Amino acid sequence: MKLKGSKATDLLKKIAVDVRWCDSCSVPVTSLDTCGVCGSRTRKVKAVPPADIRPAFSRDLRDLRELLEASYGAKIAEKLLPQRSIVLLNKIEYADAADEVIVGGFTIGTRIYDLYSLKWVFRPEYRGASLLIAERRAYAIVKSSTLKKFQFFERSDIVEGDLPEKGYVAVETADGRYQGLAKVLERGGLRVAKVWKAVPPLPKVKGYSDLSKAIKANEERLDLLENDALRLIENYREGSAVTISGGKDSSAALALAVKAGVRYAVYVDTGVDFAENYNSVKEICSLLGAELLVAKPRDGFWKCIRVFGIQSRDYRWCTRVLKLAPLAKIFSEKGFVTSITGQRKYESVSRAIAAQVSRSYTLRSIRSVVSPIHSWSSLEVFMYLEKESLPINRLYFSGFDRIGCYVCPMLKLPEINSISSLEFSKWNRFLKTHARKHKLPQEWISLALWRWRFKYPPEVETVLSKRGIKAKEIILRNLSSRVNIGLEGNSLRVILVDLPEVNLSLLARNLQNFFDVKRSSGEKLVLEDNIEVYSNGTIVVPSDLIKNIDFIVKSIYSIHVCVRCELCKYSSPDDCPVLKYLHLDVANLVRKILEG
Structure with a gap:
């Protein structure tokens, strides 16, 4: 919902x-x-x-x-x-x-x-x-x-x-x-x-205060939260592991889980994490005596981005490929059936709706996802870590609110502008090369517009408009880097870029349950109502049958593209990142062109 x-x-x-x-x-x-x-x-x-x-x-x-x-x-x-x-x-x-x-x-x-x-x-x-x-x-x-x-x-x-x-x-x-x-x-x-x-002016603050003093004032509340969390974890202790990221929330969840008798912590090294994250994970696991297991994706970020394109807030293939797939693999290999997480209901509307204990929507091997700090505020999490004398990721002291990867589209501009690591310089060079290649304005870099793929927030569109830049043109230009679309008479022509030669025989077998296959040769496949698919990745569809484009594109990608993430082993085929994301560029580009 x-x-x-x-x-x-x-x-x-x-x-x-x-x-x-x-x-x-x-x-x-x-x-x-x-x-x-x-x-x-x-x-x-x-x-x-x-x-x-x-x-x-x-x-x-x-x-x-x-x-x-x-x-x-x-x-x-x-x-x-x-x-x-x-x-x-x-x-x-x-x-x-x-x-x-x-x-x-x-x-x-x-x-x-x-x-x-x-x-x-x-x-x-x-x-x-x-x-x-x-x-x-x-x-x-x-x-x-x-x-x-x-x-x-x-x-x-x-x-x-x-x-x-x-x-x-x-x-x-x-x-x-x-x-x-x-x-x-x-x-x-x-x-x-x-x-x-009207209200009175800000009064003079009485006395000195800091986080330690706040902890004493909230001791009763923190004890209550801890006791409730421990009782919850104890019900799911067998076959469980804590998924830890290096952020405050998963660190608090790990501290609670260890107190409740959980031994294992799983960290997914995406290859594009801040170094501070792994350092924080190692330190807290060592202090708590938790056994740390590190999972890694089969193919790294830099290889996968060539397939999917740049990740964004509305195009987060990276979560499934770089995090969920390796997490599912290690949980399956170790026999873990419960994932203890640091998810909190105040982080987003979707997490506010989610229950404190739920089943994984993606990974079928995980019976329960348990969130012991579901009702904790950020302040309570920080106070608990301080109270337990546990390390806090130093990125928080550098102005970061959210801890993740340095290529994460959820980062905010002041966070991006404060990053100075050598790893980030490689990412920055990649973005600048992409912008030059596709003739994107300098605002695509300075405003970090890569964080959105299909639609910009109204405030961003207003800023671009005042600079004489049309937001839609940037989006179309960016999407056209992976697919070319044009109207030809009463038909729509779609050309999938960077795709190997399409196996039309295999495609015909996949489509025959959904379309009447009229003719198939080595270079051209003709479906009912004059829908044509060519071996070079070109699709021609009559304008009144455009709704079929999405299904055909999905079928082509499912045959010819695989990033070897192995998520399909642990989840529904529909959760395959190739099927879930690659077709979206075509779908959104078609919609924007038809909108004019």
């Missing part, structure tokens, strides 16, 4: 983390009405659902401080981001990186990675915006007694203010009843982006 739009939003609201704050100790508290240190009542922290808050680490804090100092000066930056206080980040929906920034249990604003400047930009909100108004910095007081989203104010409407040339400012009505966030426009006015009833 897939949820989108308002249904997905409603679900995230329903499952949102109960984030609270102790003002006496200046620490976050999750799901507890009283602080575990001082016993004071905690108050609710308002955060965008699902409120999967995480602590800001060294690189996050450095970037934030530099951003605030550049925007408002050192004095105000220190008030917004006091050095003695724990700072929380809450990832929110955006085309790229974006986080709510929470200080002292109050949202001070949102940092977004701006797709125009390719830099972090700060949008002051709520207590942060109110502080700027009080400090008379980056603010505007307007004549109006009300504020509405998208409302426009001329310069003449501003009673007083301190407006930068560009960026965002805090705005307040003349009577002080309403506040908001407004964008400074090129022609000098303001466009309101967000509105709320």
Whole structure:
């Protein structure tokens, strides 16, 4: 089941983390009405659902401080981001990186990675915006007694203010009843982006706080989470192994599993993982005494990419070929029937829908997929690792939110721009060569447009449009690198590029149960209704029978392409990555051409 739009939003609201704050100790508290240190009542922290808050680490804090100092000066930056206080980040929906920034249990604003400047930009909100108004910095007081989203104010409407040339400012009505966030426009006015009833400025944070102090305040909650997780794992201990990636979630799952008596951890070395991931896995397995098993794909990434093309968020062949296939093989060889994972419901809508214990949708040899930290927040995971004195992958301290491969399309731009490894330089050269070969604009590299294959997010399309670039042209040019399609009279001609000579005899046998085969020779196969397939990979289909293209293309690829991943041994034939992904370029290119 897939949820989108308002249904997905409603679900995230329903499952949102109960984030609270102790003002006496200046620490976050999750799901507890009283602080575990001082016993004071905690108050609710308002955060965008699902409120999967995480602590800001060294690189996050450095970037934030530099951003605030550049925007408002050192004095105000220190008030917004006091050095003695724990700072929380809450990832929110955006085309790229974006986080709510929470200080002292109050949202001070949102940092977004701006797709125009390719830099972090700060949008002051709520207590942060109110502080700027009080400090008379980056603010505007307007004549109006009300504020509405998208409302426009001329310069003449501003009673007083301190407006930068560009960026965002805090705005307040003349009577002080309403506040908001407004964008400074090129022609000098303001466009309101967000509105709320006026709130007081951010108060001064009381005392010093850090993750260790937060752990003490949340000790009761962490003990409860641990006990529930241990009871769950004990029911599935026999024949189980933990799938570990080097990220925080699977590390916590491994720590819990070892306590419950599980011996094995399985790490899949994709060949394009960050070195920090494997180092972190080895270190935590050694500390916990877990036996580490390493699985590898039969053919590596650089060989497979020549077959599938560049992976993307809407074309993730890499997960099946580089991860699921080797994982299935080692589970089958070792007789493991239960996979213990670090999946959490706050990571995505699909994981929010998934049960804590489920059957693998892809690998038939795995009877149960168990997620012991399914209901843990990011903050709780980090606190648990710190409490257990377990290592945390150092990529988190370098500004990464998600740990995976350095070629992963799920990476955010600031993460990509911070990578400096030799391995990544090879990937970067590959992308630049591809862009030159197919005459793609430099934005395909600078905006990492390779992360999408068939459709860009609206925000990305807007950026491209303002630069005079048509998003559809980039997509068509990129897809045409693997398939050529053209309309000829009343027929559609499809040419599959880089395909060996098609075995028409074998193809005819595969298609005879679905089509009436009229004629077959060494160079040409004629099906019913004048559908023609040539040995050079050309397919000609009458326009009114275009719906048959997809099936024919799948049949051709199933005969002639195999990446030897062996996933078919452990899963349904329909899950073969060749069948699941290679035909998509043709299907999407046909659709876009017909759309005009």
